[in-house]
Amino acid sequence: MRKIRSLTTLGAAVVLLAVGFILAERYFLDLGSINQKIISLGVDDQDQVRKWWKEAVIYEIYPASFKDSDGDGIGDVPGIISKLDYLHDLGVDVIHICPHYQSPQVDMGYDISDYEDVHRPYGTVEDVQALIHATHTCGMKIIFDLVINHSSDQHKWFEESRSSKDNPKRDWYFWRPARWDAEGKRHPPNNWRSHFTAPAWTWDEKTEEYYLHIYAPEMPDFNWENEETRKGLYNSSMIFWLERGIDGFRIDTVNKYSKDIKFPDAPIVEPWEETQPASEFYNNGPRIHEYLGEMKEILDRYGALTVGELSHFPFSEEGVLQFASAGSGQLNMVFNYALMALGQTRERGQHSRSPFNAPVFKKEMSRWQTFASDTDAWVTLFLENHDAPRSISRFGSDGSAEEQMRSGKMIAMLLATMTGTLFLYQGQELGLANAPRSWPVEEFKDVRSVNMARKAKEKCKHDSTCLKKEIDELWETARDHARLPMQWNSGPNAGFTDEGVTPWMRVNNDWKTKNAELQSGNSLSLLGFWKRMLRLRKEYKDLFVYGVYQSYATEAAELFVFTKVGSGKKSLTVVNMSGEEKRWEGASSILGEGCRILIENIGGGAQREEVLSAWEGRVYSTVL
Structure with missing residues (x-):
């Protein structure tokens, strides 16, 4: 028989001692101090501090691709309003709106030209106010994207800054003189590389200096060292919308605001390139927590939810605690981009991506489940967003329709039974997959894809x-996959926009057989399964949201096995996580006799207890 080894165990004496300490805390510590810092000893889920946002299901909406209400081929705010009932019926508690602000759309709204206005194809400030009201009326909350590392070069602040060297807003951005070589040739201030284009500096002819941009040249970075810059940002990007009733922010590139303002050259790790990776100099700078502390004072006044994007961050437990500790951090939680990077990035010196594999995935997921139990910080659960390919194509199957649906249900079970705040991305509940490899690269619109x-x-x-290899690499990592239009029905343009209209991005090929209308009437569909899983997660929140996690190793590396314990249940x-049948020892070897299947994605699991078919998943339960 195959052996299943517990990876985390507690001796009986340790358990009793831990319970004693917990009871002592309950009697001798005031509630406020307990709420400030809870250290779970892995004994009882009741020691987790309960918060509404920990139990929430948050659904990310990409406005341009969600629903077009006026027939111009671009999604809009009224379109979002028209689908709020769909989201509420799915089990969503919070909607997260990607940038809707006025923007030239160089980077799909992450280049903001006015924080207090709305990108006209999406609607108006009045439309957004109506969305806020309608969302609350439906019993849901709403959060916006907070993008304040940079602005558009068309923002009035940058236009003033570049107008002259003595303009009062000159120091709101980073300006530096050129470096000149012995031959009199002009060079940028240092060798930093940006994310979208090679140099991180662009020359301005009018004032004859370079300005810094970690992203595209049209997205200059703010100088957070300037207190007036920070005050301007807080008022325009945060307070303006908090006063209008939003419930919080997903904070973009939250660890980039403080930089090494000496602007040293980055180490030369790619000698064949003129510019070099330089994230160590513009991430996690010396004043980052000071700045986030200022923001927290404002956000706390409104009771705002905060989830941070720690991009290009060394995901150590200690590092995350600095941002998300309940006692000393400035954010409620952060996204785990170490997980999202699996199979997507190249390490320094590599010429190709490291392939995705299940053991590494399991190790990373388990690491942060344990982190949630062992610290006072909280974690996020997500496998999709607007910056990554689709989860079914990455972690499941891109094969037949049956395999896709089965692996989609497997992913749903995995996420919905883990500790953390659950985030879904639009279309994930339908099993939307990557664009076909047969599409020409010209179909991709993202600035990163175009440049690549x-x-x-x-x-x-x-x-x-060579070209095929490079385009294959682009296709595997393109952000465009997640930005294809939402598939609402089997009609023209998948119901995203009107018949005869050309949508801003091409609809995926499978819209006639994979859409919301088709799945809504089918309890066996992936959409129906997600609804069941989200209801189950809420019903058993003591177990799935707050329960203590324990993982198990198996001989079959593709099997992911874990337990949760809470409120007298297990x-x-x-x-x-594979397309092949796998054997294991069975649930009774872990839960004992009498356990039952709570939910499964293939019927008849009880009759083939020790065999798991391709992409099969089961959730068992028992009373302790």
Whole structure:
């Protein structure tokens, strides 16, 4: 028989001692101090501090691709309002709106030209106010994207800043003189590389200086060292919308505001390139927690929810605690981009991506489940967002329709039975997958994809093999996959926009067989399964949201097995993250006799207890 080994165990004496300490805390510590810092000893889920946002299901909406209400081929705010009942019926508690602000759309709204206005194809400030009201009327909350590392170069602040060297807002952005070599050739102030284009500096002819941009040249970075800049940002980007009733923010690039303002050259790790990766100099700078502390004072006045994007961050437990500790951090939680990077990025010196594999995935997921139990910080649960390919294509199957649905249900079981705040991305509940590889690269619109395609064509001018390899790499990592229009029905344009209208991005090929209308009337569909899982998560929140996690190793590396314990109950989740049948010892070896299947994605699991079919998953439960 295959052995299943417990990875985390507690001796009986340790358990009794831990319970004693917990009881002592309950009697001798005031409630406020307990709420400030709870250290779970892995004994009882009741020691987790209960918060509404820990139990919430948060649904991310990409406005341009969600629902077009006026027939211009671009999604809009009234379109979102028209689908609020759908989201409420799904089990959503909070909607997260990606940037809707006025913008030239160089980076799909992450280049903001006015924080207090709305991108006209999306609607008006009045439309957004109506969305806030309608969301609250439906019993849900709403959070916005907070994008304050940079602005658009068309923002009035930057236009003033670049108008002259003595303009009062000159110091609101980073300006530096050129470096000149012995031959009199002009060079940027340092060798930093941006994320979207090669140099992180752009020359301004009018004032004859360079300005810094960690992203595109049209997205200059704010100088957070300037107190007036920070005050301007707080008033325009945060208070303006908090006063209008929103419930919080997803905070973009939250660890980039403080930089090394000496602007040293980055180490040369790619000698064949003129610019070098430099994230160590513009991430997690010396004043970052001071700045976030200022923001927290404002956010706390409104009781605002905060979830931070720690981009290009070394995801150590200690590092995350600095941002998300309940006692000393400034954020409620952060996204785990170490998990999202699996199979997507190249390490320094690598010429290709490290392939995704289940053991690494399980290890990373388990690390943060344990972190939630062992610290006073909270974690996020998500496998999709607007910056990554679709989860079914990455962690499940891109094969037949049946395999896609089965693996989608497997992913739903995995996420819904873990500790943390659950985030869904639009269309994830329908099993939307990546665009077909047969599509020409010209279908992709993202600034990153466009730049990568251009660079690939320059690099591989007369080498078709080279070009195919580069385009394959782009296709595997493109953000565009998540930005294809939402598939509402089997009609023209998948119901995203009117018949005869060309949508801003092409609809995926499978819209006629994979859409919300088709799945809504089918309890066996992936949408129906997500509804069941979210109801189950709420019904058993003491177990799934707050319960103590324990993982188990198996001989089959593709099996992910873990238990949750809470409120006198114990659950067991087992999923097969592969397209092949796998054997295991069975639930009774962990839960004992008398356990029952709570939910499964393939019927008849009780009759084939020790066998898991391809992409099969089961959740068992028992009373302790």
